[in-house]
Amino acid sequence: MYKLTVSEEWDSISPKDLWVYNKLQLSQVCGYTCGPAGLEVPSPGFYIVRPSINFMGMGRYARSEYLSHSTEHLHPGEFWCEIFKGQHKSIDYHYGVCNLVVYGLKSAETYYKWDRWEVVKEEISLSPVLDEFKDKYEWINIEMIGDKLIEVQFRANPDFRYSNSVAIPIWDKVPEVIPNGYRYIDDDDFYRKGFLIND
Numbered sequence: 001m002y003k004l005t006v007s008e009e010w011d012s013i014s015p016k017d018l019w020v021y022n023k024l025q026l027s028q029v030c031g032y033t034c035g036p037a038g039l040e041v042p043s044p045g046f047y048i049v050r051p052s053i054n055f056m057g058m059g060r061y062a063r064s065e066y067l068s069h070s071t072e073h074l075h076p077g078e079f080w081c082e083i084f085k086g087q088h089k090s091i092d093y094h095y096g097v098c099n100l101v102v103y104g105l106k107s108a109e110t111y112y113k114w115d116r117w118e119v120v121k122e123e124i125s126l127s128p129v130l131d132e133f134k135d136k137y138e139w140i141n142i143e144m145i146g147d148k149l150i151e152v153q154f155r156a157n158p159d160f161r162y163s164n165s166v167a168i169p170i171w172d173k174v175p176e177v178i179p180n181g182y183r184y185i186d187d188d189d190f191y192r193k194g195f196l197i198n199d
Contacts, residue, residue: 059112086146096134
């Protein structure tokens with residue numbers, strides 16, 4: 001269900017379905033202004049630059065970058081895309097039915113360092129782009145900014161596997177005093193140490 005390792009996730013996916021993990025291909029199918037490293041941007045401006053495929057997650061190497069025309073300086077595995085504004089959401093679908101909606105909150109301009117994730121009562125329909133997968137994979141997790149689909153995984157959101165409704169990432173050190181109603185979960189990943197989750 002959660003597929004906590006790259007090998008678990010990789011081994012569960014049919015090769016012909018791997019295109020959804022390619023964020024460049026997904027962005028192109030969704031009709032966004034985007035392209036691979038080496039393709040000139042249509043007009044100068046800020047674009048989101050990130051790896052086309054990143055099974056490890058956590059927004060690794062994602063950044064906003066001003067691109068004037070040429071993108072030949074980008075890593076060959078990266079792509080650029082128009083930047084979207086709005087609420088960042090992580091949504092789980094169980095056989096295509098909305099099961100969990102989580103909002104990400106952050107104060108800093110960063111693409112990985114979130115302050116808090118919280119379950120909200122909202123129902124969001126699965127994108128028609130993914131209709132072919134709703135009966136094929138038990139779980140589909142997507143990420144959206146506003147109403148724009150930006151990421152897809154064939155697994156559930158592992159940060160809410162404890163029946164929690166709040167997950168507060170811990171980046172530096174575990175607090176000596178845990179707030180009432182919360183407990184610490186060790187979940188080391190990238191720069192993150194773990195989470196405070198509500199009981």
